[in-house]
Amino acid sequence: xxxxxxxxxxxxxxxxxxxxxxxxxxxxxxxxxxxxxxxxxxxxxxxxxxxxxxxxxxxxxxxxxxxxxxxxxxxxxxxxxxxxxxxxxxxxxxxxxxxxxxxxxxxxxxxxxxxxxxxxxxxxxxxxxxxxxxxxxxxxxxxxxxxxxxxxxxxxxxxxxxxxxxxxxxxxxxxxxxxxxxxxxxxxxxxxxxxxxxxxxxxxxxxxxxxxxxxxxxxxxxxxxxxxxxxxxxxxxxxxxxxxxxxxxxxxxxxxxxxxxxxxxxxxxxxxxxxxxxxxxxxxxxxxxxxxxxxxxxxxxxxxxxxxxxxxxxxxxxxxxxxxxxxxxxxxxxxxxxxxxxxxxxxxxxxxxxxxxxxxxxxxxxxxxxxxxxxxxxxxxxxxxxxxxxxxxxxxxxxxxxxxxxxxxxxxxxxxxxxxxxxxxxxxxxxxxxxxxxxx
Amino acid sequence: xxxxxxxxxxxxxxxxxxxxxxxxxxxxxxxxxxxxxxxxxxxxxxxxxxxxxxxxxxxxxxxxxxxxxxxxxxxxxxxxxxxxxxxxxxxxxxxxxxxxxxxxxxxxxxxxxxxxxxxxxxxxxxxxxxxxxxxxxxxxx
Ligand SMILES: Nc1ncnc2c1ncn2[C@@H]1O[C@H](COP(=O)(O)OP(=O)(O)O)[C@@H](O)[C@H]1O
Ligand code: SF4
Ligand code: SF4
Ligand SMILES: [Mg+2]
Numbered sequence: 074x075x076x077x078x079x080x081x082x083x084x085x086x087x088x089x090x091x092x093x094x095x096x097x098x099x100x101x102x103x104x105x106x107x108x109x110x111x112x113x114x115x116x117x118x119x120x121x122x123x124x125x126x127x128x129x130x131x132x133x134x135x136x137x138x139x140x141x142x143x144x145x146x147x148x149x150x151x152x153x154x155x156x157x158x159x160x161x162x163x164x165x166x167x168x169x170x171x172x173x174x175x176x177x178x179x180x181x182x183x184x185x186x187x188x189x190x191x192x193x194x195x196x197x198x199x200x201x202x203x204x205x206x207x208x209x210x211x212x213x214x215x216x217x218x219x220x221x222x223x224x225x226x227x228x229x230x231x232x233x234x235x236x237x238x239x240x241x242x243x244x245x246x247x248x249x250x251x252x253x254x255x256x257x258x259x260x261x262x263x264x265x266x267x268x269x270x271x272x273x274x275x276x277x278x279x280x281x282x283x284x285x286x287x288x289x290x291x292x293x294x295x296x297x298x299x300x301x302x303x304x305x306x307x308x309x310x311x312x313x314x315x316x317x318x319x320x321x322x323x324x325x326x327x328x329x330x331x332x333x334x335x336x337x338x339x340x341x342x343x344x345x346x347x348x349x350x351x352x353x354x355x356x357x358x359x360x361x362x363x364x365x366x367x368x369x370x371x372x373x374x375x376x377x378x379x380x381x382x383x384x385x386x387x388x389x390x391x392x393x394x395x396x397x398x399x400x401x402x403x404x405x406x407x408x409x410x411x412x413x414x415x416x417x418x419x420x421x422x423x424x425x426x427x428x429x430x431x432x433x434x435x436x437x438x439x440x441x442x443x444x445x446x447x448x449x450x451x452x453x454x455x456x457x458x459x460x461x462x463x464x465x466x467x468x469x470x471x472x473x474x475x476x477x478x479x480x481x482x483x484x485x486x487x488x489x490x491x492x493x494x495x496x497x498x499x500x501x502x503x504x505x506x507x508x509x510x511x512x513x
Numbered sequence: 514x515x516x517x518x519x520x521x522x523x524x525x526x527x528x529x530x531x532x533x534x535x536x537x538x539x540x541x542x543x544x545x546x547x548x549x550x551x552x553x554x555x556x557x558x559x560x561x562x563x564x565x566x567x568x569x570x571x572x573x574x575x576x577x578x579x580x581x582x583x584x585x586x587x588x589x590x591x592x593x594x595x596x597x598x599x600x601x602x603x604x605x606x607x608x609x610x611x612x613x614x615x616x617x618x619x620x621x622x623x624x625x626x627x628x629x630x631x632x633x634x635x636x637x638x639x640x641x642x643x644x645x646x647x648x649x650x651x652x653x654x
Contacts, residue, residue, distance in 0.1 A: 433546060
């Protein structure tokens with residue numbers, strides 16, 4: 074198995090081996106063995122579900138610490154629009170953006186700017202008719218990874234563009250090159266991220282090279298300092314930085330990207346289970362009448378990212394209020410780029426992580442054994458063996474990662490009709506008891 | 514000896530919400546075998562439509578699937594009302610599904626035509642009052 078960068082990690086010391094996480098993983102990437110969890114690197118899509126569900130905080134997301142900024146002479150923040158939804162009574166986004174500058178950033182470029190450019194580009198691509206419908210948004214990196222792992226049939230439907238954050242980074246670097254004398258290495262570009270999936274996409278972009286993003290700081294990490302800084306800001310200190318509107322900021326919650334396309338035939342689903350259901354339907358060609366499908370792994374969209382602080386619904390309500398005072402959009406594709414600048418440069422291929430073997434015959438033999446083993450297992454999906462289901466254990470066994478004896482019920486023979494019950498609960502005893510009752 | 518994987522499913526006749534479980538399992542199995550996306554798509558769409566038909570028109574049934582390196586064979590058998598006029602049933606848009614089922618988004622009359630479209634061999638055996646069996650084959654290569 075190749076070792077890929079993943080933001081989502083396990084702190085083995087904190088892990089209690091409780092198995093709470095294994096069933097929630099959408100790609101069955103977690104196993105518990107010898108009382109500790111581990112993540113199968115090839116399968117993990119960095120969705121963060123296991124971070125949400127672990128009661129012992131043993132799963133965590135790697136992101137950059139604020140201290141990283143000292144490594145660079147010139148620092149640029151790229152705030153995700155989800156950040157704007159984290160503050161109570163915020164009326165003007167410039168408070169947040171000025172706050173970031175006061176905290177130590179030399180410049181701030183909104184990711185919502187990149188989002189508006191991408192909305193405008195996608196509208197153009199739709200018009201030119203080159204897209205395979207229904208087009209699936211590629212903005213959520215966890216969705217892209219989910220598709221290449223579990224729904225490779227749908228790879229051709231993904232919108233073949235980079236993400237808003239990539240465009241924001243390009244703009245930020247270009248601007249810094251013009252306005253400063255610093256070399257590229259001296260300039261640090263940091264995404265303020267709502268989720269681990271986007272952090273992973275920076276180190277391990279699947280469809281293009283990294284557009285100069287140095288790292289990502291979690292919203293939850295920057296939040297306490299940012300709030301304090303914002304509180305101290307005087308009205309006359311507020312800079313005029315905000316340069317994106319309703320469409321760009323709308324990308325923070327589910328349905329925002331789709332709304333920016335100004336099309337009627339779209340669907341927006343959020344939350345990993347809903348996303349999987351939609352992908353199943355799509356695979357069965359049940360949604361062919363749609364133009365666009367927006368999918369976000371987190372409930373509510375990016376405002377529901379596991380690295381945010383506020384409840385996604387509260388954040389969404391706040392964004393709605395903020396957007397009221399904004400123009401519809403401030404950025405168009407032609408202001409910055411051409412379509413070719415934002416396309417994919419690498420082919421996105423299916424992940425082989427779920428395949429049993431490269432050779433079909435070998436895979437078939439393994440599958441036959443897998444089925445046989447599965448039918449000999451109790452079918453309880455109890456998780457005590459450390460695999461999320463009996464089928465997953467059978468899968469592990471044929472791959473050589475586990476043994477039949479890992480099942481605690483392996484070889485427990487059930488003798489008579491109800492011998493498996495503790496003595497007081499067996500039929501015989503019950504009949505006698507009820508007989509007793511009738512007598513008295 | 515030729516390698517073959519045999520799968521058997523019982524499709525309950527009373528639960529729409531769970532219809533699709535059998536074709537879903539076949540789809541998952543084929544993905545794990547590394548079968549090409551196009552073949553998987555054809556198999557899962559044809560089988561899904563057949564499975565849904567069993568539930569809405571025939572009160573459930575049984576499905577047998579055989580996977581070899583050359584292709585996927587499916588037999589979908591039910592003991593439902595049978596189809597009186599197969600030629601009519603095969604017409605695009607023809608459906609006898611009642612309104613309550615159409616309201617759920619089924620009954621567009623595209624099931625049988627799509628099953629034929631997505632399979633390499635398609636045979637239907639049906640007798641009124643006895644039941645219906647579909648024999649489907651999707652070739653690999
Ligand atoms: N297994 C079956 N048993 C009985 N009738 C069937 C069966 N499958 C299909 N039919 C008949 O053929 C018609 C057309 O089927 P189909 O093309 O799948 O459309 P739909 O299911 O949307 O009605 C159905 O409305 C029904 O009358
Ligand atoms: S939920 Fe998973 S990671 Fe957390 S303690 Fe339990 S087994 Fe370990
Ligand atoms: S981040 Fe998501 S895919 Fe990765 S191990 Fe956790 S639940 Fe599974
Ligand atoms: Mg039908």
